[in-house]
Amino acid sequence: MTPALEARQLSRYYDRYAALAETSFAISANEIVVLTGPNGAGKSTLLLCLSSLLLPTSGTIQVGGYDLYNDEVEAKKRLAFVPDVPRYYSELTAWEHLQFLALAYHADQGFETRAKEILGDLNLWEARDLYPHNYSRGMRLKLGLALALIHPFQVLLLDEPTSALDPQAVAYVKDKLRDLRAQGAAILLSSHDPAIVQEMHARHWHMDRGILELDA
Amino acid sequence: MNAVWFVRSRQINRSISWWLAITGYKTSDRSFSNRIYFVYLVIFFAIWGLTVLALVTSTVAEGLQAFDPARPVWLAAQITVVVFLAWWLWSLFEASRRSPIKFTEEDAALICATPAPRPAVAFAWLVSAWFTTGLLFWALAITLGFARAEIAVGGNPTWADAPFYLSAAGQLLLPVILLHLGMLAVVWAFGCLRLNGYHSQGSLNRYPLALGFIFTAGLVFGGFEGIFFQSMAWPASAPVLSGSGLANYLPGNLAGLAWAGLGMGALYLASRRLNLSRAAQETSLSGRLQAASILGDQKLAASIHLKQRLKSGSRPFPLPGRPGALALSWKQILQSVRAFGAGALYNWSIVFALSLAVLLAPNWGVRGVAALFWIAQLHARLTQSLRLDLDQWPLFQALPIRSSYKLLAEIAPPGVLAVLVGWAGIAIASLLAPGINLWGAALLLPLVIFDLACGAAWDVFRQARAELLLAGMAPSPSFLSLVLSGLILILFLLPFIFFNAGLEAVLVALLWGGGACYLLFSLASRSMRKLGK
Numbered sequence: 001m002t003p004a005l006e007a008r009q010l011s012r013y014y015d016r017y018a019a020l021a022e023t024s025f026a027i028s029a030n031e032i033v034v035l036t037g038p039n040g041a042g043k044s045t046l047l048l049c050l051s052s053l054l055l056p057t058s059g060t061i062q063v064g065g066y067d068l069y070n071d072e073v074e075a076k077k078r079l080a081f082v083p084d085v086p087r088y089y090s091e092l093t094a095w096e097h098l099q100f101l102a103l104a105y106h107a108d109q110g111f112e113t114r115a116k117e118i119l120g121d122l123n124l125w126e127a128r129d130l131y132p133h134n135y136s137r138g139m140r141l142k143l144g145l146a147l148a149l150i151h152p153f154q155v156l157l158l159d160e161p162t163s164a165l166d167p168q169a170v171a172y173v174k175d176k177l178r179d180l181r182a183q184g185a186a187i188l189l190s191s192h193d194p195a196i197v198q199e200m201h202a203r204h205w206h207m208d209r210g211i212l213e214l215d216a
Numbered sequence: 217m218n219a220v221w222f223v224r225s226r227q228i229n230r231s232i233s234w235w236l237a238i239t240g241y242k243t244s245d246r247s248f249s250n251r252i253y254f255v256y257l258v259i260f261f262a263i264w265g266l267t268v269l270a271l272v273t274s275t276v277a278e279g280l281q282a283f284d285p286a287r288p289v290w291l292a293a294q295i296t297v298v299v300f301l302a303w304w305l306w307s308l309f310e311a312s313r314r315s316p317i318k319f320t321e322e323d324a325a326l327i328c329a330t331p332a333p334r335p336a337v338a339f340a341w342l343v344s345a346w347f348t349t350g351l352l353f354w355a356l357a358i359t360l361g362f363a364r365a366e367i368a369v370g371g372n373p374t375w376a377d378a379p380f381y382l383s384a385a386g387q388l389l390l391p392v393i394l395l396h397l398g399m400l401a402v403v404w405a406f407g408c409l410r411l412n413g414y415h416s417q418g419s420l421n422r423y424p425l426a427l428g429f430i431f432t433a434g435l436v437f438g439g440f441e442g443i444f445f446q447s448m449a450w451p452a453s454a455p456v457l458s459g460s461g462l463a464n465y466l467p468g469n470l471a472g473l474a475w476a477g478l479g480m481g482a483l484y485l486a487s488r489r490l491n492l493s494r495a496a497q498e499t500s501l502s503g504r505l506q507a508a509s510i511l512g513d514q515k516l517a518a519s520i521h522l523k524q525r526l527k528s529g530s531r532p533f534p535l536p537g538r539p540g541a542l543a544l545s546w547k548q549i550l551q552s553v554r555a556f557g558a559g560a561l562y563n564w565s566i567v568f569a570l571s572l573a574v575l576l577a578p579n580w581g582v583r584g585v586a587a588l589f590w591i592a593q594l595h596a597r598l599t600q601s602l603r604l605d606l607d608q609w610p611l612f613q614a615l616p617i618r619s620s621y622k623l624l625a626e627i628a629p630p631g632v633l634a635v636l637v638g639w640a641g642i643a644i645a646s647l648l649a650p651g652i653n654l655w656g657a658a659l660l661l662p663l664v665i666f667d668l669a670c671g672a673a674w675d676v677f678r679q680a681r682a683e684l685l686l687a688g689m690a691p692s693p694s695f696l697s698l699v700l701s702g703l704i705l706i707l708f709l710l711p712f713i714f715f716n717a718g719l720e721a722v723l724v725a726l727l728w729g730g731g732a733c734y735l736l737f738s739l740a741s742r743s744m745r746k747l748g749k
Contacts, residue, residue, distance in 0.1 A: 069745065076616035101611075103539050104543040104617060106539045129531060129532065131529055
């Protein structure tokens with residue numbers, strides 16, 4: 001069976017500095033992997049490479065069997081990424097951001113119902129017509145989650161998704177990730193909270209100085 | 217030294233250091249040679265400033281004598297009074313809407329959160345505002361003082377007249393300094409009055425409006441000599457008239473001193489209950505905008521300005537969107553509608569004016585320079601949407617849309633607008649110079665624009681680094697794209713040199729332009745796919 005996410009001989013160097021030493025791995029459907037490690041270990045670099053925001057120095061990445069660079073459209077249709085510091089358009093409200101992504105991903109069927117449910121769950125419904133630059137840090141992160149959840153995906157990547165969230169939202173995220181796993185998604189998230197591995201019954205990967213230790 | 221002045225003096229020092237750094241002087245360097253350089257700077261700029269003002273003086277003196285040959289100095293004094301009053305009323309009106317005391321975000325967190333005495337804060341901030349807003353009035357006073365001396369010596373000054381020039385300028389400068397300080401202090405007192413406690417004195421803006429109406433009516437119906445304007449404007453005109461030698465010097469200066477004293481007294485009283493937090497809430501964003509403008513960060517300034525305009529939120533955009541790559545077009549229309557303003561109109565009017573300059577230039581030298589400016593402006597306009605999207609790199613890169621479609625969606629709408637603006641320029645140029653045959657230029661323009669857009673986009677991608685894109689700092693087209701576009705334009709012109717301005721030349725240029733379009737578009741979309749280096 002084709003893994004949902006597969007990286008082969010993946011590395012990222014800044015001149016001679018190995019932000020991500022060469023590594024290969026695969027994540028299957030119905031699987032959650034929690035990536036831990038100290039600051040500067042290379043967790044974000046790995047997630048940025050997997051989400052095509054950072055060009056790897058070497059290696060290939062496949063999402064649902066499609067190469068991220070040679071079959072970019074098919075691969076990206078199956079991928080969702082939540083960065084730790086999301087950025088938004090100044091001219092679009094939160095609702096219009098969701099609408100734009102739903103349209104771009106051909107996920108406009110039933111958009112309003114889905115958007116209403118997601119925003120309601122994340123306590124953003126009342127603030128849907130506000131511009132995100134008026135949001136607090138936690139609200140901006142919640143909107144990043146909402147933008148990932150508004151379209152279908154096979155692989156979900158999250159960079160420290162619970163770092164700025166209130167306890168209610170953290171609980172929602174954990175429940176949602178379990179639901180998504182049950183529905184067949186492959187999830188890779190970075191976190192500084194080791195307890196999350198047990199809570200999610202997840203695989204645990206550890207990174208330090210650019211070296212990825214699988215199933216730590 | 218109290219805490220407020222301790223902080224403010226360092227802010228003023230930092231600001232002075234920034235301006236001095238532009239001239240090459242380092243405030244941290246204590247060496248002897250650096251001190252000598254500072255003395256040289258002071259002498260150089262003093263002489264330069266006085267020379268510039270002296271040069272302006274001749275024109276001012278001639279203008280005054282042309283308008284009122286009998287009383288040119290009196291006219292100069294009245295104009296000064298009107299400038300003062302207009303500035304003062306406008307400043308009062310502004311102070312009735314937003315705090316005249318501007319705080320940065322750092323001030324808001326440090327100074328405004330402390331129980332520092334409010335009058336101390338107001339006076340510490342008044343010092344720098346007095347200097348920055350006063351420079352223009354001081355220059356005006358020196359110019360009019362010089363003009364008065366020039367008129368007195370009959371327009372043929374010699375070095376022997378220099379002391380007379382300087383004394384005439386100094387005579388007017390002193391009451392102007394006092395008057396400006398007093399008026400500024402009154403403006404600040406007025407602003408502080410509005411920011412007392414929680415209550416917002418929203419109705420205060422009625423007073424400057426009413427005063428403005430009264431002064432304007434007095435001027436329109438009675439002129440400068442009307443009894444109404446003269447009596448109303450007396451507090452401001454007395455110091456100016458005395459400084460111009462049209463009234464006794466001492467009483468005029470005493471009136472200026474009274475302005476300064478009463479203004480500062482009013483500021484002290486009004487600022488005792490000044491709510492610093494509210495002042496900071498009103499001004500910290502405009503402070504950032506001002507800092508970004510001074511530092512030349514146009515992108516940040518535009519972003520702050522846009523956020524100020526957009527306010528907190530908006531109802532959903534009514535235009536229905538289409539799925540896939542067309543979603544990008546939907547977003548661009550939405551962004552254009554929300555961001556549309558005088559700035560956008562001004563930018564495109566510059567492109568239009570430069571296209572006219574290229575078409576109507578008297579020779580190839582002027583045409584070449586105008587073409588370079590036209591290309592630079594076009595690059596900025598054609599890549600604006602692309603750079604805005606690259607600023608939102610995580611969102612934009614994640615879209616499941618082919619790179620070539622994304623690129624086309626980014627450059628096509630501004631490209632079409634550029635072609636329309638160019639065609640309008642060609643139409644106007646044909647009307648202004650009927651002898652010029654411009655149908656070839658009109659036919660080739662879409663290809664030229666598309667080539668320039670692809671070249672500029674490739675240059676943006678070439679410079680883009682993942683670290684910068686993740687921080688929302690998409691690069692602008694560089695000098696290289698200017699050179700590339702210049703070469704493209706020259707290659708478009710070559711067939712016209714070989715085949716004259718006939719149909720063959722247009723056909724060859726069309727073929728060449730089409731080929732260049734294909735090559736540059738392929739190059740740019742390939743670079744876009746490999747973004748994230």
